[in-house]
Amino acid sequence: MIHVEHLTKSFRDLRRGTVLAVDRVSFDAEPGEVFGLLGPNGAGKTTTLRILCTVLKPTSGVATIAGYDVFTQPERVREHIGFLSANTAIYDRMSAWEMVEYFGKLYALEGARLRERMEHVFASLSMNDFRDVLGAKMSTGMRQKVSIARAIIHDPPVLIFDEPTLGLDVLVARAVLENVERLRDQGKCIVYSTHIMREVEKLCKRVAIINHGKILTSGVLDDLRRDHGQQDLEELFFQLVA
Numbered sequence: 260m261i262h263v264e265h266l267t268k269s270f271r272d273l274r275r276g277t278v279l280a281v282d283r284v285s286f287d288a289e290p291g292e293v294f295g296l297l298g299p300n301g302a303g304k305t306t307t308l309r310i311l312c313t314v315l316k317p318t319s320g321v322a323t324i325a326g327y328d329v330f331t332q333p334e335r336v337r338e339h340i341g342f343l344s345a346n347t348a349i350y351d352r353m354s355a356w357e358m359v360e361y362f363g364k365l366y367a368l369e370g371a372r373l374r375e376r377m378e379h380v381f382a383s384l385s386m387n388d389f390r391d392v393l394g395a396k397m398s399t400g401m402r403q404k405v406s407i408a409r410a411i412i413h414d415p416p417v418l419i420f421d422e423p424t425l426g427l428d429v430l431v432a433r434a435v436l437e438n439v440e441r442l443r444d445q446g447k448c449i450v451y452s453t454h455i456m457r458e459v460e461k462l463c464k465r466v467a468i469i470n471h472g473k474i475l476t477s478g479v480l481d482d483l484r485r486d487h488g489q490q491d492l493e494e495l496f497f498q499l500v501a
Contacts, residue, residue, distance in 0.1 A: 260448035261288040266320035280306040282472035293449045295459045295466035303472040341410030345425035351395035366413035400431040418449045456493045470500045
């Protein structure tokens, strides 16, 4: 579902010259799995995810989503992905229903089809009790549910979550994780970036650890623990990135 091969992104810095934010990164993610992308700040995680979302163009390498190339077919890629980050903005003057409806229309959903999809999403995310609340009056939990709803309104097969629980309280974070699990069980292919190892152990079967733009290790969690002689994921992470 997601194929990334030797993906590279370089930037020009006035003092440092050419900087490789992403350096020949390769991985695959399949339907029905949450693939964890782990790394410290500045490791290249967000740059990689922005390339997959077609926000940035790669310098070289290949990245395809649902068979579509992120560089040559960005419109088709955007039809097949939903994106959520900790910094996703909410419009203060629009209600939850209006925001999700707006994004549905951006994906060419109309009429009864859009209404049916919205009713399903609002019910599955338990959003009906605040469907008419304006963004300015929403709690943090409400805002994050709206962000999830607008990411999945067009029922994309691929979801990209960039630190979706950052800054959330325990109850809201747990609700986000439960929804990620539900989406995984529906067969979605999910790339999940986080600093919270407990979330990785709860959600992910396979992970890649990235630092300085390079993949340091990648594979099934149990295999990585065995190969690196470290059962504690957090200790394994520090062992590799320190």
